[in-house]
Each structure stands twice: as structure tokens, then as C-alpha cells.
Amino acid sequence: MNAIILAAGKGTRLTPMTLNKPKPLLEIRGKSILENMIQVLRKGGVKHIIVVTGYKHHLFNHFAKILDFEKVVFEAYASCNSSQSLLYVKDKIQKGTIILNGDLYITHDFCKLFKSNVSQFLAQKIPSNTTAWGYIVDENCKILDIDINATNGYGDGIAYFDNEQDIAIFKNELIKCQQDEYWEYAVLRSLDIVQYYAFCYDMLYTEIDSFADALYHKLLTPEEIALQCADDKKAIRLAGITNINYLITFQSQQKVIRIPGIGTEHVINREGEQALLNLVQHLDITPKSEFYGSGIKMSDFLHDFRHLEMEQITTKVLHKIVDKLLKLHSILHKDHAEYKPIKLLHEIAKYEKLANISLTTPQEHKYILNIARKLDGKPSVLCHRDLQLPNILFNGNEIKLIDFEYAGFSCIEWEFGNFSAELQLNKQHIHEVLTYYNARAIIPITFQGVIEGALMANYIWALWSWIYHRIDLGRTYLARFSQNLTTLQNLD
Numbered sequence: 001m002n003a004i005i006l007a008a009g010k011g012t013r014l015t016p017m018t019l020n021k022p023k024p025l026l027e028i029r030g031k032s033i034l035e036n037m038i039q040v041l042r043k044g045g046v047k048h049i050i051v052v053t054g055y056k057h058h059l060f061n062h063f064a065k066i067l068d069f070e071k072v073v074f075e076a077y078a079s080c081n082s083s084q085s086l087l088y089v090k091d092k093i094q095k096g097t098i099i100l101n102g103d104l105y106i107t108h109d110f111c112k113l114f115k116s117n118v119s120q121f122l123a124q125k126i127p128s129n130t131t132a133w134g135y136i137v138d139e140n141c142k143i144l145d146i147d148i149n150a151t152n153g154y155g156d157g158i159a160y161f162d163n164e165q166d167i168a169i170f171k172n173e174l175i176k177c178q179q180d181e182y183w184e185y186a187v188l189r190s191l192d193i194v195q196y197y198a199f200c201y202d203m204l205y206t207e208i209d210s211f212a213d214a215l216y217h218k219l220l221t222p223e224e225i226a227l228q229c230a231d232d233k234k235a236i237r238l239a240g241i242t243n244i245n246y247l248i249t250f251q252s253q254q255k256v257i258r259i260p261g262i263g264t265e266h267v268i269n270r271e272g273e274q275a276l277l278n279l280v281q282h283l284d285i286t287p288k289s290e291f292y293g294s295g296i297k298m299s300d301f302l303h304d305f306r307h308l309e310m311e312q313i314t315t316k317v318l319h320k321i322v323d324k325l326l327k328l329h330s331i332l333h334k335d336h337a338e339y340k341p342i343k344l345l346h347e348i349a350k351y352e353k354l355a356n357i358s359l360t361t362p363q364e365h366k367y368i369l370n371i372a373r374k375l376d377g378k379p380s381v382l383c384h385r386d387l388q389l390p391n392i393l394f395n396g397n398e399i400k401l402i403d404f405e406y407a408g409f410s411c412i413e414w415e416f417g418n419f420s421a422e423l424q425l426n427k428q429h430i431h432e433v434l435t436y437y438n439a440r441a442i443i444p445i446t447f448q449g450v451i452e453g454a455l456m457a458n459y460i461w462a463l464w465s466w467i468y469h470r471i472d473l474g475r476t477y478l479a480r481f482s483q484n485l486t487t488l489q490n491l492d
Contacts, residue, residue: 001046001111004092005037005069006183007102008054008077008085013210013293016250016257017228022055023208024102025063026228028219033208034060037106038067041098044111050092051102052085054078083177083185090171097167099159099183104205105219110158113199119166120197121157124204127216132156133184135198143196146188154200156207159187166194211294215262222246222259225296229257239307239390241470242268242405247301254303260295264405266354267464270295272339273405279336279382283327286401305393305400312394313423315432320399321392322437325384325415328401330442333380333409341380342408344372344456351463359462359478364485368459371452378411379443385410388422412445417453418461421480448491455484 011023018026024034038049049069053060054077064071074080074088086099093099098111110122121143126132134150135143147155161167173186187196206217214220226235226246235257238245244259260270274291281288287300308317333341348368360368384391386406393400416437420430430450438444458481465474 001044001096001098001114002048002092002094003041003046003050003098003100004086004089005034005049005051005100005102006082006085007034007060008052008057008074009082009102010055010078011103014208015292016290016296016298017225018055019251020229020231021059022053022057022102024051025059026208027224028105028208028214032063033103033105034063035067037100037102037104038069040106040109041111044109046098046111050089052089054085080179081181081183083174083181083183084179086183087174087177090174093161093167093171095162095164095167097161099161101207103208104158105208106205108204110201110204113201114160114162115197115199117162118197119159119161119163119170119194120199121159122204123154123157123198123200125200125202126150126152126155127213137198141197141199143191143198145191146184148188154198157198158204166196169194211259211292211296215259215294225259226257229298241468241473250298254301256299256301258295258297258299261468263468265295267350267467268295268405270405273407276339276382276407277404279331280328280404285324285327286404299402302393302395302400304395305398306395307390308392308394308399310389310424315429317394317399318425318429318433319436321387321419322433324399324401325419326437326440328384329381329412329415331382332442333382336382336409339409342385342410343376344411344414344460345369345376347460348372348456351460351467355463355466357463357466359459359466359481367485368455372456375411375413375449375452375456378413380409381412381443383407383410383412383415385414385418387415387419411453412441412443413449413453414456415453416445416450417455418457420450421454421458421484448488451484451487451491455481455488458484 007024011018014023025032041049050072051069052072052074054074057073060071072089074085113122123135126134131149131151132155134147134153134155136145137143169190170186173190177185206219208214222244223235226248227233229250230248232249235246235248238247242264243261246257248255248257277289287302289297289299291297384401384407391403393402430447434445458477462474462477462481465477
């Protein structure tokens with residue numbers, strides 16, 4: 001047997017890790033994907049291995065020497081897909097050839113599973129929430145058709161060509177493939193004249209196509225992602241609850257890398273976060289950020305800034321924070337109708353469903369919903385919506401806001417309610433802030449509106465705390481919620 005490993009691509013869905021090295025050279029459990037793959041192939045009796053490289057191909061030289069494979073460089077990798085990489089070495093495809101994509105983390109010795117004299121795939125069960133090339137087979141495992149957007153069943157897999165007549169037909173179809181096509185299209189188009197088989201197995205490998213794949217299958221930890229992105233293989237853990245954050249040196253600059261916490265996709269719209277940050281980048285509110293696949297974000301590290309501390313809160317500092325909010329709130333929803341506003345009634349329903357716990361009496365719940373309806377009728381502006389101390393940076397003179405993952409077009413009442421609750425502002429501070437804000441704002445806000453917003457924020461963040469098993473925080477939010485109820489009743 002011989003094997004061809006296709007490893008020419010850039011692995012864009014795994015940037016920023018793949019900005020430093022090709023995807024097959026990323027380390028899983030202390031060993032590169034390529035090294036793991038070749039060791040399994042050698043164990044299975046494969047004598048000759050060809051690795052088709054392209055992107056950063058010089059980094060394969062060391063591995064070619066120690067793992068004893070033939071390195072081939074496909075220079076046109078940037079403008080072509082895998083069909084052209086395989087076409088480049090088509091003369092190497094002969095009887096007894098295994099073809100693998102270079103991003104498979106192999107977990108079992110598979111060579112013993114091949115059948116002689118037939119063209120076949122060792123297919124694997126399609127993971128949930130994934131689309132793949134799914135095989136439709138008969139009772140003898142012969143492939144009748146391929147669903148290129150299958151969401152269940154068995155698909156993709158490791159190919160083995162062991163029939164010379166089939167190989168000749170396959171090569172002829174491979175020559176016809178377009179530059180942007182996968183090599184498997186040559187299989188799809190020759191189904192009528194070649195008997196391909198799909199033999200189904202579970203967990204032969206994991207395809208590392210994205211960070212989500214690696215994290216879901218626990219092949220990479222957030223720390224390992226940060227370390228492999230770092231120039232010097234060093235990562236310092238930073239504060240964070242929803243996400244896992246590290247300070248690293250990336251391409252000679254200090255950056256904060258954010259890896260989303262498991263399950264946060266249920267409450268956070270990562271694509272929406274990126275779009276909203278594009279609206280505020282020119283306002284000097286937040287550090288510059290770049291987004292990558294699976295919600296990975298890389299932000300400039302601000303050397304002189306630190307998280308705001310409670311003892312640093314003065315009238316002057318509050319005014320500086322409000323100055324940033326005035327810039328943010330100047331972006332009106334009526335000017336950006338393409339964005340869906342965040343309605344409190346919807347937020348309450350979403351978090352209550354996810355938390356699956358009752359935190360209020362029926363009467364209190366009715367009161368909450370009535371206030372939510374009233375606030376949902378207010379004008380929407382772009383709001384940060386999560387102004388807790390760790391998200392406010394201060395260097396002794398200037399304020400920066402970070403972590404816009406909960407941001408959106410919302411009522412100002414939520415913003416100031418959340419802000420006043422998280423910074424534990426007393427009545428005097430709130431009035432001082434409102435006087436400063438209303439003198440400059442397009443849309444003014446009242447003291448009662450702030451307390452109503454605080455009631456909403458504290459209730460929803462209490463539910464959030466139960467969702468993420470932070471009951472300690474949840475109790476704090478519930479205590480604030482009770483204080484808000486008392487204050488509003490006294491106002492009435």
C-alpha cells in the first residue's frame with residue numbers, strides 16, 4: 001500500500017493558528033496531525049507516503065526527514081481546491097493507494113479494514129450540526145448516490161483505490177474537475193461506471209475543520225489554542241466568565257485572544273458582534289479587533305490600561321464613561337434598520353427557557369413583563385449592554401470599553417440600568433450621571449427609567465447565572481433585583 005496526503009491548503013477556518021503554520025502541522029495532544037496520521041499509516045503497513053504541500057511548505061521539511069515521506073509542492077494551492085492538488089500527483093495513484101485529507105486526526109488503525117480489489121471509502125458517521133458528503137448505499141454497501149449536503153448517516157471518509165480499471169476512469173474524471181472543486185467530485189461523476197463502496201464505521205478519525213470541531217471533540221483545549229497562536233508558545237490567562245481569554249504575543253504584537261465558552265452560541269450572536277463592532281471602530285471606544293472562525297477574536301492589548309476598580313469611581317471617571325456612551329448611543333437604530341433590535345420581552349423569554357428555573361413570584365413576573373413592554377416601545381440606540389467593571393478599562397486618564405458580545409440596538413434604560421447596577425451607583429451618583437448625559441444626549445432618560453432598566457438587567461443576568469451554573473453571581477443579581485422592586489414601588 002501507498003498513501004497520498006493532501007496538505008496544501010491554508011486552513012483559513014482555523015486562523016489565527018494557521019497563520020503561523022499549516023493545519024496538518026497543528027499539534028493535538030502533543031503531536032502534529034500529520035505525525036499522528038503517518039504513524040498510523042506505518043503501523044498499517046503503508047510503505048510509501050506522499051504529502052502534497054503548498055502553503056508554508058518549507059515547514060514540512062523537518063517532518064519529511066524524520067517521518068520519511070515524499071514531499072511534493074503544489075505551488076498553485078492558493079487559487080485551487082483539493083482536486084488540483086490530487087491531479088498534480090495523479091501519476092502516483094496506483095493499485096493500493098490510500099487518499100486522505102491532511103486535517104484528519106486518526107484515532108484507530110484503519111488499514112486492516114480495507115477490502116481487496118475494490119474502490120472504497122471508510123465512511124464515518126456524520127456529526128450533529130454538520131454537513132458532509134453522505135453516501136446512499138445498497139444492501140451490499142455499493143454507493144448508489146452521494147448527497148453533498150447530508151446532515152445524518154455516514155459520509156466523507158478515507159479512500160482506498162485497489163482496482164486498476166477503476167483508477168483509470170477516476171483519473172480521467174479528475175482531469176475534468178474545475179479548479180475550485182474537491183477531488184471527490186471525480187468520484188461523484190463516475191458513479192455510473194465505477195462500483196464504489198462505502199463501509200461504515202464510527203470514530204476512525206476526527207476532521208479538524210474548525211475550532212468548534214476540535215473543542216467539541218476535546219482534542220484541543222482553549223489554552224492549547226492560545227499557545228499555538230502565540231509566537232513564543234506562552235499564554236497568560238486573563239479574567240473572563242463567558243469566554244476564555246489569554247494574553248499572547250502574536251506576529252510580534254501583544255494581543256488578547258478570546259475563545260468562546262461552551263454553549264455561549266445559545267445566547268450570543270458572534271456574527272452580529274463583529275458587524276456591530278465595525279460600526280464603532282471609528283469612534284475610539286474600543287481596541288481594534290479581528291474575528292476568526294468559531295467565534296475566535298483577537299484584540300489589541302492596551303498596555304497602560306487596567307480593569308476599572310470600584311475605588312477609582314469618581315464623578316470625573318463617571319463622566320468619562322458617559323462620554324463613551326454618548327458616542328455609542330449616537331448610532332440610532334432608525335439609521336441602521338438592517339439590524340434587528342433587542343427586545344426585552346424576547347430576551348426574558350429566551351433566558352427563562354434556557355435557565356428553566358422560576359426566580360420570581362407570579363405577581364412579580366407580571367410586573368416585569370409590563371415594564372419590558374413599556375421599555376420595548378422606547379427608541380433603540382446602539383448599546384454595550386454589559387457594562388460591568390472588567391469591561392471598562394482605565395489608564396488614569398482615558399476610558400475604553402471592551403467585550404461587545406452582548407451589544408445591540410436596545411433601549412437606553414437597559415444600558416443605564418445595567419451600568420448603575422454593576423458599578424453599584426447610589427441615588428446621588430445616578431442623578432449626577434443623568435444630568436451630565438441628558439445635557440448632551442439625543443434621547444434623554446429619567447431616574448425611574450434607570451431603575452426599570454436595572455430591574456430588567458438584574459433579572460436577565462440572574463437567569464444567565466443559573467444557565468452557566470454561577471449561582472454565586474445569581475444570588476447577587478437577585479438581591480439587586482429585589483432592591484430595584486422596592487425602589488420602584490416607593491416611586492409609585
